[in-house]
Amino acid sequence: MGLFLGPALLLLLLMDILPLLCSLALSFTHFNPIIDTDAAFAGLKNYSGLFTGERHEVWRSFLRTGALIVAAVGLETVLGFTLALLMRRRFRGQGWLTTALLIPMMLSPAIMGSFWRYVFNTDYGLWNWIFNVRWSWDGAQPRAFLAVLLAEVWMWTPFMMLISLAALNGIPKVLYESARVDRAGRWFRFRHITLPLAAPLVALGMVFRTVDTFKVFDTAMVLNGNFEEQPTTFVSVLLHAKAFAGSHSLGESSALAYLMLAVSVGMAAATAYALKAVREKRA
Amino acid sequence: MPGANRLIAWGSVFILLVFSGCNREAGRNGSALYILWADWEPARTLQALAEEYTRETGVEVKVVRKSWDGAFTEAAFTEFRNRDDNYDIIIGDSQWLGLGVVGGHYLELTDWMPAHIPMEDIVPQALLWYSEWPQGSRRYFAIPCQADAMGWVYRRDLFESETHRRAFAGFLEQRGIPDFPLGVPQTWEQLEWIAAYFQDKVPGMHGIAMPTSRKYDMITMSYEQLLWAFGGDFGDYRRNRATFQSPEAVEALQFFNDLLKSSSPGGRNLGFGDVTAQMLSGRVAMACNFFAFFPALVNPATNPDYYDKLGFFNAPAHVDRNGVKRRATSLGGQGMSVNAHISPARQARAKAFMQWFSSRDIQQKWALKGGISANQEVLQSPDFLTALPYNSLFEEAFGLMKDFWSTPEFGALLEVTQREICAAIQRDKAPLDAVKAIQTEHERILHERRWKL
Numbered sequence: 103m104g105l106f107l108g109p110a111l112l113l114l115l116l117m118d119i120l121p122l123l124c125s126l127a128l129s130f131t132h133f134n135p136i137i138d139t140d141a142a143f144a145g146l147k148n149y150s151g152l153f154t155g156e157r158h159e160v161w162r163s164f165l166r167t168g169a170l171i172v173a174a175v176g177l178e179t180v181l182g183f184t185l186a187l188l189m190r191r192r193f194r195g196q197g198w199l200t201t202a203l204l205i206p207m208m209l210s211p212a213i214m215g216s217f218w219r220y221v222f223n224t225d226y227g228l229w230n231w232i233f234n235v236r237w238s239w240d241g242a243q244p245r246a247f248l249a250v251l252l253a254e255v256w257m258w259t260p261f262m263m264l265i266s267l268a269a270l271n272g273i274p275k276v277l278y279e280s281a282r283v284d285r286a287g288r289w290f291r292f293r294h295i296t297l298p299l300a301a302p303l304v305a306l307g308m309v310f311r312t313v314d315t316f317k318v319f320d321t322a323m324v325l326n327g328n329f330e331e332q333p334t335t336f337v338s339v340l341l342h343a344k345a346f347a348g349s350h351s352l353g354e355s356s357a358l359a360y361l362m363l364a365v366s367v368g369m370a371a372a373t374a375y376a377l378k379a380v381r382e383k384r385a
Numbered sequence: 386m387p388g389a390n391r392l393i394a395w396g397s398v399f400i401l402l403v404f405s406g407c408n409r410e411a412g413r414n415g416s417a418l419y420i421l422w423a424d425w426e427p428a429r430t431l432q433a434l435a436e437e438y439t440r441e442t443g444v445e446v447k448v449v450r451k452s453w454d455g456a457f458t459e460a461a462f463t464e465f466r467n468r469d470d471n472y473d474i475i476i477g478d479s480q481w482l483g484l485g486v487v488g489g490h491y492l493e494l495t496d497w498m499p500a501h502i503p504m505e506d507i508v509p510q511a512l513l514w515y516s517e518w519p520q521g522s523r524r525y526f527a528i529p530c531q532a533d534a535m536g537w538v539y540r541r542d543l544f545e546s547e548t549h550r551r552a553f554a555g556f557l558e559q560r561g562i563p564d565f566p567l568g569v570p571q572t573w574e575q576l577e578w579i580a581a582y583f584q585d586k587v588p589g590m591h592g593i594a595m596p597t598s599r600k601y602d603m604i605t606m607s608y609e610q611l612l613w614a615f616g617g618d619f620g621d622y623r624r625n626r627a628t629f630q631s632p633e634a635v636e637a638l639q640f641f642n643d644l645l646k647s648s649s650p651g652g653r654n655l656g657f658g659d660v661t662a663q664m665l666s667g668r669v670a671m672a673c674n675f676f677a678f679f680p681a682l683v684n685p686a687t688n689p690d691y692y693d694k695l696g697f698f699n700a701p702a703h704v705d706r707n708g709v710k711r712r713a714t715s716l717g718g719q720g721m722s723v724n725a726h727i728s729p730a731r732q733a734r735a736k737a738f739m740q741w742f743s744s745r746d747i748q749q750k751w752a753l754k755g756g757i758s759a760n761q762e763v764l765q766s767p768d769f770l771t772a773l774p775y776n777s778l779f780e781e782a783f784g785l786m787k788d789f790w791s792t793p794e795f796g797a798l799l800e801v802t803q804r805e806i807c808a809a810i811q812r813d814k815a816p817l818d819a820v821k822a823i824q825t826e827h828e829r830i831l832h833e834r835r836w837k838l
Binding site for chain 1: 455459462465466484487488489490598599600649650651653654663793794796797799800801803804807808811812830835836
């Protein structure tokens with residue numbers, strides 16, 4: 103048994119733990135690997151720089167990411183739950199429709215981003231053509247944020263639909279039958295049976311989506327590049343831009359990575375808490 | 386059975402370790418010469434030309450092409466970052482010279498070049514911008530490969546149409562602009578009015594298309610022509626001092642913003658390829674791009690409708706309030722450098738190819754196939770001058786060329802410049818604020834530099 107665990111542990115050590123420690127060390131240095139042969143010790147400057155930079159780019163990227171999380175997860179939940187309510191009923195072609203609705207979720211975000219880039223092209227894009235407008239959806243234009251939001255919602259609404267469908271199917275039918283016997287109306291049944299009983303699992307789905315949206319990178323990168331200070335410069339995009347574009351400052355980007363790690367750990371704790379809550383509710 | 390399981394486990398690990406390195410080893414130790422370049426026509430031309438070298442020497446040459454949209458810089462910088470030896474020759478942008486030298490990625494060729502390359506045949510400006518770093522030091526790290534500059538293409542058929550000429554004269558009169566004929570613009574102001582005419586008066590047409598994307602150096606390359614023509618500059622390159630903030634820089638940025646009113650709705654975020662595509666569509670009167678992108682425009686196979694209806698010109702001038710006339714164009718093109726991280730045997734093989742490539746005959750073939758040579762004799766040869774409709778412009782273009790910073794921090798300097806110009810052009814940031822931000826950050830970046838030669 104120990105022998106079989108060995109390669110896995112070795113890989114974990116080489117691919118995860120070691121780079122993590124290296125990046126921790128790097129976060130205390132000034133290091134541009136393209137022109138520097140050695141890293142120069144910088145103390146806590148990279149960490150303090152994250153919060154005191156003149157342009158507040160880090161704060162702004164967190165705010166942008168937060169705005170995306172609220173808007174995307176909110177829309178995905180509402181749309182996904184609505185779709186699940188519709189899909190719960192039996193009708194002809196339900197299986198085909200369910201499969202079709204799940205397709206966006208199965209596509210690679212990079213491929214999906216390329217597809218949306220054509221949809222949002224200012225000069226010959228589908229959106230501008232259908233609505234007969236001349237909107238710019240990229241570059242420094244604020245609408246670039248909306249482009250990423252729409253692409254994310256399109257891609258991940260099916261996930262929320264799936265989770266919601268599972269939650270709805272898990273509600274015992276006997277509760278609805280009893281409510282009907284008591285002459286409870288549709289709204290009453292939805293408000294007092296469907297919503298409270300589906301909520302724990304839907305909330306869990308929202309937590310997953312929140313964690314996932316926090317890391318959003320590929321969609322934004324493909325749609326609008328990895329540049330600093332754009333409406334699509336989310337935290338992961340900023341991290342990539344700092345490390346691999348412009349100044350190639352690995353120290354600064356490593357410090358930002360650790361800040362992200364702290365937030366991610368917080369989110370993981372929230373997920374664990376949500377899971378526990380769901381289990382208790384179910385019990 | 387436990388024995389069999391153990392065998393499978395160790396076997397898997399062994400296979401994983403062995404095969405994970407296979408591809409790279411083939412690249413490193415094989416007999417082929419690997420050249421990294423951008424994915425564009427000159428690279429395909431070089432690959433075709435190199436077949437002759439393979440026939441002569443038996444050395445296979447592989448030109449590895451990566452997209453201008455980021456993959457090219459990413460591949461080169463990953464090579465630099467890892468001090469890797471995947472490529473024998475790197476055809477890097479002129480702006481990379483500083484980081485290639487200071488980072489120790491480019492092999493110094495100061496002693497080798499005069500002995501093996503016909504230095505006296507090369508245009509002096511090409512040596513200055515593509516080979517020498519720091520400029521003026523007489524230290525060489527590359528041979529000129531693809532000389533290039535930004536130029537303009539226009540729809541000659543429209544410019545020569547009597548209907549448009551009359552309508553243009555009426556357009557100028559209507560707006561109270563001093564009359565000038567519809568033709569190759571002599572000044573940026575004339576170019577702006579011609580663009581405005583096509584934008585406003587010709588249905589379905591746009592006035593201009595220029596690279597304006599945030600990607601790589603695109604919008605900076607377009608703007609800097611105006612900056613220099615208006616009398617501004619980025620800085621004193623030899624003393625590493627930023628001198629960007631000036632009324633001229635602000636005026637040039639404001640002019641650039643106004644000029645783009647005559648572009649398509651997406652004209653404020655176009656890449657090099659998008660500019661070509663707009664010209665191919667026949668819906669743009671004038672377009673600015675690097676000459677190396679023009680072959681697709683004059684090729685009947687790729688531009689069947691307009692390939693013979695195009696004219697070309699170099700960047701126009703600007704006359705300032707004191708009557709001083711200035712013209713400049715953005716330097717493009719790349720030098721060919723030997724990767725310093727490869728073995729001495731591979732370095733010798735790379736140098737042999739570069740020596741072959743620089744010879745007069747091969748330079749002539751290179752130029753006739755569509756490459757742009759820095760060899761003076763080739764540039765002046767009748768064959769070259771008549772091979773493509775824009776070839777006669779190069780001699781003048783060499784005299785107008787200027788470049789962005791090529792210090793090791795060029796990436797950080799460029800990122801700031803791209804960001805602020807894009808903010809001014811795409812998001813209506815006040816030009817003065819954008820110029821101030823560039824100056825402040827350029828000063829900081831240059832002040833914080835830690836390298837020494």
